[in-house]
Amino acid sequence: MDQPAILRVENIVKTIGGQRILDDVSFAVKKGGLKVLIGPSGAGKSTLLSCINFLSPPDSGVISLDGKPVNGKSKKELLALRQQVGMIFQDFNLFDHLSAMENVRVALIKVKGLDKRAATNRAMEELARVGLADKPSLYPAQLSGGQKQRVSVARALALDPKVLLLDEPTSALDPELIGEVLTVIRDLADEGMTMVMATHQISFSASLADEFLFMEKGRIVERGAPAVLLSRNSGSRTQSFCAKLSELAGDASCEIAS
């Protein structure tokens, strides 16, 4: 049974200021799949993610959602695409003038055209889903980093996205707040949410990802199942990168969390 890919990225090239930031990148995610982008700083992970929803449009290549190639020239198609592809940012990017609930609700009203009551109900459901049912009226200035990131996940989920793009969702968090966000991500994976995530949380994501994509200088230089790439004597780039990261972090846990 070969499921068709829900998101297909083909031969993406992106040049910024004469520099090739993405060089012929291709991959595909099936429904419920989780691809994890790993690689050194500047490898192009963030750029790749923002090419997928055309926040920074690729120079060439094709993005297809549900088998349909996206026409980057059509504003209407792009707006439709972005409603179906949620994005989580490293520094949350909540709307500062809106409460947690209003942050989740605003796109339901302004983009989906829901009436206020239906949107509020939906927003409250999504907040409950990320464990923030008791904080709907707090403003971003009153929330911790972990809470802010969970609100931003709820905000993306409210639009029922087919795919969720996560750009280092825990990198801006204090160590003690990372866990609560990872728990939410794990729940999403268990519920079958399709995701593409850039992260340095290698051993965490190893237990969830169906594939690791190791990027360097704008190319995917290595790809494979986490178990294979991380096995101690694989000699893979991923393995040595992971070893280096955990050395820096001062723990020796570059293994698949079981």
Added chain:
Amino acid sequence: MEGFLDFAVNRIIPALDAGLWTSVLLIVPASLLGIAIGVIVGTARVYAPRPVGKALDWYVSLFRGTPLVVQLYFWYFALPYVSIGGVNLVLSPMWASIIGFALCSGAYQSEYIRGGLLSIKRGQLRAAQALGMTPLTTITSVVLPQAFRRALPGCGNEIIYLIKYSSLASIITVSDLTGMGRSLAKSTFRNTEVFIVVGLYYLALVTVATFVLRAVEKRLELPGFETKKD
């Protein structure tokens, strides 16, 4: 010679009350128009295509860089001689003042609005875009509500200034507070008393306006958007 109190009650206050009404009819529309212009121009200066932004920068420089009296003289005394498509526009003193104040105030207001807009982090714009919001929705739902809160203290100050510079309308023959005061002083030769009371009227207007602006600020205040009290 009557005493000050009698003179104030019988002569100054009746005259100034008429002038006060005229002043209010100048200040309220001019400040509202000024804010409207400021919001439109400020937004366009940040987000509109380059040529439009450039043209509006010139507008702001022109109105901030020339004396308001000269601007009023232009609208009242010079405009009738300027033929626009064969039509010569003659403005009443009131309209010349309202338009003059609104355009000048709008130039300053646009600076505050622009500052407010620029204070919004790019990440929030990306987030709005990623949610499928159109640029227009992003501006109205994300950008302006925040920019306005950040700009509010500056905009409020500009309205306070407008109340005071509205007195310049008297030099193009508007019988506002200052105008009424001046005619009364001329006819009674009691300059000191008259102008002290005129000053008190402006002080009262400014106090009321300050109070209202504080209330608005308080009302719009949100966590993370506190305005520093001075």
